[in-house]
Amino acid sequence: MPVGRRAVLGTGTAAVFIAGVAPGPDAAAGETRGEATVATVTVELHVNGASHRLTLDPRTTLLDALREHLALTGSKKGCDHGQCGACTVLLDGRRINACLTLAVLHDGQPVTTIEGLADGETLHPLQAAFIEHDGFQCGYCTSGQICSAAGMLEESRAGMPSFVTADLAEPQPPLTDDEIRERMSGNICRCAAYPNIVAAIRKAAEIRA
Amino acid sequence: MKPFAFERPASVMDAAIAAAVPGASIIAGGTNLLDLMKLQVETPSRLIDINRLALDRIEPTPEGGLRIGTLVRNSDIAADIRVRQHYGVLSRALLAGASAQVRNKATTGGNLLQRTRCYYFYDISKPCNKRRPGSGCAAIGGFNRIHAILGTSQSCIATHPSDMAVAMRVLDAVVETIKPDGSKRAIAIAGFHRLPGSTPQVETVLERGETIIAVRLPPPLPGVHIYRKVRDRASFAFALVSVAAVIQMAGGRIQSARLAFGGLAHKPWRVPAAEQTLEGEAPSPAVFQAAADAVLAGAKGFGSNDFKIPLTRRTLHAVMAQATHS
Ligand SMILES: Cc1cc2nc3c(=O)[nH]c(=O)nc-3n(C[C@H](O)[C@H](O)[C@H](O)COP(=O)(O)OP(=O)(O)OC[C@H]3O[C@@H](n4cnc5c(N)ncnc54)[C@H](O)[C@@H]3O)c2cc1C
Numbered sequence: 001m002p003v004g005r006r007a008v009l010g011t012g013t014a015a016v017f018i019a020g021v022a023p024g025p026d027a028a029a030g031e032t033r034g035e036a037t038v039a040t041v042t043v044e045l046h047v048n049g050a051s052h053r054l055t056l057d058p059r060t061t062l063l064d065a066l067r068e069h070l071a072l073t074g075s076k077k078g079c080d081h082g083q084c085g086a087c088t089v090l091l092d093g094r095r096i097n098a099c100l101t102l103a104v105l106h107d108g109q110p111v112t113t114i115e116g117l118a119d120g121e122t123l124h125p126l127q128a129a130f131i132e133h134d135g136f137q138c139g140y141c142t143s144g145q146i147c148s149a150a151g152m153l154e155e156s157r158a159g160m161p162s163f164v165t166a167d168l169a170e171p172q173p174p175l176t177d178d179e180i181r182e183r184m185s186g187n188i189c190r191c192a193a194y195p196n197i198v199a200a201i202r203k204a205a206e207i208r209a
Numbered sequence: 210m211k212p213f214a215f216e217r218p219a220s221v222m223d224a225a226i227a228a229a230v231p232g233a234s235i236i237a238g239g240t241n242l243l244d245l246m247k248l249q250v251e252t253p254s255r256l257i258d259i260n261r262l263a264l265d266r267i268e269p270t271p272e273g274g275l276r277i278g279t280l281v282r283n284s285d286i287a288a289d290i291r292v293r294q295h296y297g298v299l300s301r302a303l304l305a306g307a308s309a310q311v312r313n314k315a316t317t318g319g320n321l322l323q324r325t326r327c328y329y330f331y332d333i334s335k336p337c338n339k340r341r342p343g344s345g346c347a348a349i350g351g352f353n354r355i356h357a358i359l360g361t362s363q364s365c366i367a368t369h370p371s372d373m374a375v376a377m378r379v380l381d382a383v384v385e386t387i388k389p390d391g392s393k394r395a396i397a398i399a400g401f402h403r404l405p406g407s408t409p410q411v412e413t414v415l416e417r418g419e420t421i422i423a424v425r426l427p428p429p430l431p432g433v434h435i436y437r438k439v440r441d442r443a444s445f446a447f448a449l450v451s452v453a454a455v456i457q458m459a460g461g462r463i464q465s466a467r468l469a470f471g472g473l474a475h476k477p478w479r480v481p482a483a484e485q486t487l488e489g490e491a492p493s494p495a496v497f498q499a500a501a502d503a504v505l506a507g508a509k510g511f512g513s514n515d516f517k518i519p520l521t522r523r524t525l526h527a528v529m530a531q532a533t534h535s
């Protein structure tokens with residue numbers, strides 16, 4: 001039941017809600033948990049096809065909501081600053097860093113995580129290709145790599161160019177290995193499994209083509 | 210992260226009113242603001258979520274240009290076929306910035322207003338006039354490899370990190386805003402960002418609460434569009450030096466040249482005198498050298514960033530050689 005971006009915007013525009021926060025006396029002491037009275041917000045997250053109503057501190061990132069509140073620990077926290085891609089999820093089908101956004105910003109929007117890619121017991125073609133091509137060593141970056149690759153293949157299919165695309169006016173730039181590398185540069189692999197990651201993504205791209 | 214109240218205004222006017230409350234901050238993609246809030250470099254007490262306002266379209270203007278809503282994501286500007294065909298320098302600059310994940314969230318206005326990547330600005334244990342006015346500048350006399358060589362002051366030598374803004378500067382884009390009293394204004398990008406002077410915490414000419422609605426691009430500029438970015442790794446790194454260029458040739462001569470630079474100053478850097486040195490000339494290393502001299506007039510290194518002076522020169526040469534096939 002994918003909810004379209006438009007539909008979400010339509011229902012959301014008139015809503016005004018304020019989560020009052022009484023600033024604690026000790027406002028300089030970092031995380032003021034237990035001291036300041038932090039008003040909570042109610043957020044409805046649509047994750048992997050299921051709807052969840054969560055009562056959250058508005059500071060909760062989408063990544064922490066997934067991992068700590070929904071126990072979906074497939075999305076990883078590497079840097080928590082948008083620099084590594086381990087937390088990559090699909091928001092309305094587009095890849096984003098779940099660590100650099102707040103859950104409350106995505107009230108009512110569909111999110112897909114690594115847990116939602118397989119079709120029952122049948123692996124997503126990218127998951128199967130990562131196994132076949134040994135696209136990982138420790139595996140910490142892998143769920144982010146795979147979610148990112150899923151978003152990337154959609155972008156490529158939609159004709160989106162990249163920095164290495166020779167001719168921007170070309171409506172459907174071919175997905176060469178150089179293109180895959182550039183388009184996947186937001187996902188760092190500390191084990192440097194890069195050659196196998198590229199091979200796995202190429203394989204999945206060929207299957208879908 | 211400090212606690213904050215969360216608010217979702219129903220209109221841009223309401224957003225501007227809400228943003229004018231002391232301590233309030235607009236949140237768009239959140240990719241810069243949340244990064245800084247996690248480190249307590251930014252500590253807003255209210256967040257104004259503008260993401261559900263209808264500001265996400267790219268429309269043609271009556272003059273033959275494009276009007277890009279502030280909520281159009283960086284990736285969607287870069288992928289728009291009109292931008293790719295007629296404003297190649299903008300598409301390339303956007304694609305050179307950050308990662309695909311960040312670009313899918315980053316917005317037009319948020320990109321223009323992103324803060325510096327100066328390491329001392331990010332480290333709240335260090336003095337920084339931009340973060341804490343009057344506390345000093347740890348970059349002057351410190352490690353300043355990524356810092357500015359032009360337009361600096363004794364208070365601050367930070368650079369503006371945006372790639373997109375450099376392309377918008379070369380295209381002479383116009384920033385459209387709304388103020389809390391409902392009045393609107395159009396600000397030429399040339400005058401949008403400020404030099405640090407003695408108030409490096411004031412980075413643009415925006416007034417309290419003034420909210421970006423859109424960025425307007427003038428009609429397309431003919432010629433070769435190039436965005437060249439020099440950085441520590443080939444992708445997903447900020448620019449050390451970048452050049453946005455739109456060069457038109459006629460009969461073996463440079464008919465018009467527009468050049469803007471990133472990584473050099475507190476704002477995208479553009480020097481009309483440098484462009485004039487090139488116009489009407491046949492391309493040659495001597496002519497490019499004269500243009501580089503004009504760009505770098507008054508340039509000053511601070512130790513670790515001295516290399517940016519020759520690097521700017523060489524990058525300009527490379528871009529001009531590519532643009533003029535010389
Ligand atoms: C790992 C990483 C690498 C990056 N690399 C690059 C790079 O190479 N090149 C590059 O150019 N950038 C880079 N960026 C920066 C990125 O481009 C910015 O974070 C992004 O453009 C900010 O947009 P946003 O919508 O997320 O802004 P936000 O974080 O939502 O907001 C940024 C600021 O703008 C204000 N604001 C937003 N919209 C409005 C509005 N409409 N009116 C008034 N105020 C507004 C906010 O209050 C805030 O102060 C990188 C970022 C990350 C995390």
Ligand code: SF4
Nearest residue numbers: 327337338346365366
């Ligand atoms: S260069 Fe500017 S931002 Fe960096 S420490 Fe100095 S004052 Fe702060």
Ligand code: FES
Nearest residue numbers: 078079080085099
């Ligand atoms: S954890 Fe989100 S990008 Fe590293």
Ligand code: FES
Nearest residue numbers: 137139189190191
């Ligand atoms: S497999 Fe270990 S970080 Fe990528």
